[in-house]
Amino acid sequence: GENVEQHPSTLSVQEGDSAVIKCTYSDSASNYFPWYKQELGKRPQLIIDIRSNVGEKKDQRIAVTLNKTAKHFSLHITETQPEDSAVYFCAASQRGRRALTFGSGTRLQVQP
Amino acid sequence: DAGVIQSPRHEVTEMGQEVTLRCKPISGHDYLFWYRQTMMRGLELLIYFNNNVPIDDSGMPEDRFSAKMPNASFSTLKIQPSEPRDSAVYFCASSLNKRGLAGVLSTGELFFGEGSRLTVL
Numbered sequence: 001g002e003n004v005e006q007h008p009s010t011l012s013v014q015e016g017d018s019a020v021i022k023c024t025y026s027d028s029a030s031n032y033f034p035w036y037k038q039e040l041g042k043r044p045q046l047i048i049d050i051r052s053n054v055g056e057k058k059d060q061r062i063a064v065t066l067n068k069t070a071k072h073f074s075l076h077i078t079e080t081q082p083e084d085s086a087v088y089f090c091a092a093s094q095r096g097r098r099a100l101t102f103g104s105g106t107r108l109q110v111q112p
Numbered sequence: 113d114a115g116v117i118q119s120p121r122h123e124v125t126e127m128g129q130e131v132t133l134r135c136k137p138i139s140g141h142d143y144l145f146w147y148r149q150t151m152m153r154g155l156e157l158l159i160y161f162n163n164n165v166p167i168d169d170s171g172m173p174e175d176r177f178s179a180k181m182p183n184a185s186f187s188t189l190k191i192q193p194s195e196p197r198d199s200a201v202y203f204c205a206s207s208l209n210k211r212g213l214a215g216v217l218s219t220g221e222l223f224f225g226e227g228s229r230l231t232v233l
Contacts, residue, residue, distance in 0.1 A: 001170075034221070034222075043224040043226055044203070044224050046221045049221070089155060093219045098143050098160065098167075098220075099168060100145075100222060102154060103154070105154055
């Protein structure tokens with residue numbers, strides 16, 4: 001099955017700095033790569049996703065890049081704010097399979 | 113829509129007791145997923161259904177776990193007997209998978225419930 005590895009496990013940045021979280025996946029048949037944000041004690045919620053026919057996608061301060069050849073994808077958050085502090089999960093879905101395999105999560109702390 | 117609804121939100125029970133977790137997916141969604149979240153293992157897929165039919169239960173830890181989806185608006189996850197290592201937050205999620213321009217189905221966003229925090233003493 002699919003295996004998703006995520007780094008780093010924790011990330012601390014100053015407000016206004018950029019944050020980058022990286023994930024690799026094992027199954028070349030995977031074609032959908034979402035990112036979820038989970039605030040403390042809350043449910044995971046989708047913040048951005050990318051499909052394998054696209055190399056980059058941007059939504060305001062967040063962007064995701066995908067390198068299919070290397071089987072890795074990254075989340076970029078610019079101009080970080082304290083409310084960006086949360087745990088971020090990457091995930092991958094294999095073609096024909098609707099379930100997501102999640103990475104282990106990155107705890108992002110934005111220092112004011 | 114009220115979103116995915118799970119109950120109970122918190123459950124504390126003793127080892128050996130039966131636990132039943134409940135989920136009401138978003139109306140019209142055709143996929144339902146049960147995930148378990150722990151610090152050690154992160155978010156693990158337990159089982160998922162498509163149109164009420166179980167598709168993949170390979171993540172169910174052992175025979176003590178069972179899940180059902182008797183209709184499109186209700187699913188249960190049962191643990192019998194429960195053990196302390198089952199302590200975790202159990203999330204239910206639902207999604208609607210969409211057909212693109214080429215007619216190919218593609219994975220849709222997973223909408224998670226608030227979760228059921230289970231503590232087995």
